[in-house]
Amino acid sequence: MTGRRADRRLGARWRRRRPLRTRLAVAASAAVALVAVCVCVASFFVIRYKLYQQLDQNLAQTATLVAQQHEYDKDYGVLTGECRFLGAPACTQIVPADSADDPKKPYLLPVARATRQVAAGELAPYYTSFTLPDGKPGRMLTTHYGKGAAVQVAMRADIAERGVRQTAAILAVVGGVGVLLSAVGGYWVSRTGLAPVARLTATAERIAATRDARHRIELPPGPRGGRGEDEVTRLATAFNTMLGELEDSVTARRRLVADASHELRTPLTSLRTNAELLARADRLTAEQRDRASAALGRQLREVTGMVNDLIELARDEEPQPLLEEVRVAPLVEHVVNAAREHWPAIVFTYDAAPGAADRTLPGVPSRLSRLVTNLLDNAAKFSPPGASVEVSLTTTGLAVRDHGPGIAPEDLPHVFDRFYRAERARALPGSGLGLAMARQIARAHGAELTAEHAPGGGALFRLTWPA
Numbered sequence: 001m002t003g004r005r006a007d008r009r010l011g012a013r014w015r016r017r018r019p020l021r022t023r024l025a026v027a028a029s030a031a032v033a034l035v036a037v038c039v040c041v042a043s044f045f046v047i048r049y050k051l052y053q054q055l056d057q058n059l060a061q062t063a064t065l066v067a068q069q070h071e072y073d074k075d076y077g078v079l080t081g082e083c084r085f086l087g088a089p090a091c092t093q094i095v096p097a098d099s100a101d102d103p104k105k106p107y108l109l110p111v112a113r114a115t116r117q118v119a120a121g122e123l124a125p126y127y128t129s130f131t132l133p134d135g136k137p138g139r140m141l142t143t144h145y146g147k148g149a150a151v152q153v154a155m156r157a158d159i160a161e162r163g164v165r166q167t168a169a170i171l172a173v174v175g176g177v178g179v180l181l182s183a184v185g186g187y188w189v190s191r192t193g194l195a196p197v198a199r200l201t202a203t204a205e206r207i208a209a210t211r212d213a214r215h216r217i218e219l220p221p222g223p224r225g226g227r228g229e230d231e232v233t234r235l236a237t238a239f240n241t242m243l244g245e246l247e248d249s250v251t252a253r254r255r256l257v258a259d260a261s262h263e264l265r266t267p268l269t270s271l272r273t274n275a276e277l278l279a280r281a282d283r284l285t286a287e288q289r290d291r292a293s294a295a296l297g298r299q300l301r302e303v304t305g306m307v308n309d310l311i312e313l314a315r316d317e318e319p320q321p322l323l324e325e326v327r328v329a330p331l332v333e334h335v336v337n338a339a340r341e342h343w344p345a346i347v348f349t350y351d352a353a354p355g356a357a358d359r360t361l362p363g364v365p366s367r368l369s370r371l372v373t374n375l376l377d378n379a380a381k382f383s384p385p386g387a388s389v390e391v392s393l394t395t396t397g398l399a400v401r402d403h404g405p406g407i408a409p410e411d412l413p414h415v416f417d418r419f420y421r422a423e424r425a426r427a428l429p430g431s432g433l434g435l436a437m438a439r440q441i442a443r444a445h446g447a448e449l450t451a452e453h454a455p456g457g458g459a460l461f462r463l464t465w466p467a
Helices: 002-017 020-069 113-119 158-193 195-210 231-279 286-313 328-342 365-381 434-444
Strands: 077-080 091-096 126-131 137-144 149-156 324-327 347-352 360-363 388-393 397-401 448-453 459-464
Touching (some): 020 091, 020 126, 020 137, 020 158, 091 113, 113 149, 137 158, 231 286, 324 328, 324 365, 328 347, 328 365, 328 388, 360 365, 365 397, 365 434, 365 459
Parallel strands (some): 347 388
Antiparallel strands (some): 077 091, 091 149, 126 137, 137 149, 324 360, 388 397, 448 459
């Protein structure tokens, strides 16, 4: 048992150290070689059986003929003895059951105890292979010959023996060629079948070395110019898709960092200027110090808000343990009341359709509040004093409409881009992250946020809940 366990450990260690291509080639070659060897062995035994069967049939016919010709002849001993020559008639002799009845002349064929038992009717007829006195191979049949006697018939077996040897040689050559071809075929199968895996490995190693996710695995062409549908090709396709997603993610992160650094440069410069100005407060008047302090505080709030927005945008997905069933109507009503206090010059109207009060949504309450707050802040920012912002809640979604200048056709495709600000909005406060964050939060909750021109002027944002 200990030796077998050691052998198994050694085999497992060998498999772990060998590449997958080598293991697959060895497995395929071994399977095909085993089949080839089994076929050759089975063919050898079938051919050998057929050769000796034909020889045994000739012996049986000869024994029948001898029994018919010497039916009443009880002369024991050798009847014919020409089987010493190839192609001569069979040797025949009659053997009594009792050795006391043996003739004085010796027998040509070997007489054993089994021969006496066949003569006495105690044993069934049988075939045996033996060597003739001249050293040649022979085949002998011992069968019944009347009562108390047996007849033995023998023939040269050179042809059968030669056929068996030739068959063994031919099948050995065929088996060897089969094993060699199986090795070649196993290597070809492993090389061809694992070619996409090798390309996948090379691509992964190249990406790990260069940190460049733009590389792709070349897929083999399929039928009619399409792509193959085997498992390895599907794996390569999935890996290419993953690389595309990784490249998009890396590009988005780099763009976010570049945009953030660009957007933070101006407020940080202003912060430094005001800080340096306040450092020389003894040279300023009280009014100048108050203006510089107010500007510094305002800029600090802007930078803090921008950093918080960037942190929110950097989150790719919601943490699943924080999800809960959120009642949408109370949440929207609370956000609208907060917006009224924050934007006293804007009139916010809130309308909830029948049935919307019972609508729930699986999500994170704080982030859903941030989504609605960003929509209301954006609407209020572009609305003139005294204008209204209309908030409508239904069972299928939320609509926020303002009566400001609206969205220019050239700006409409970019309103949800990070740091994008239209020409008319550059003088207004903000960093251009609010709507981008709102869409990200919406998509994280399975909802969809769209922007369009409102009938009669202004902008209309629609938030559609998941079904």
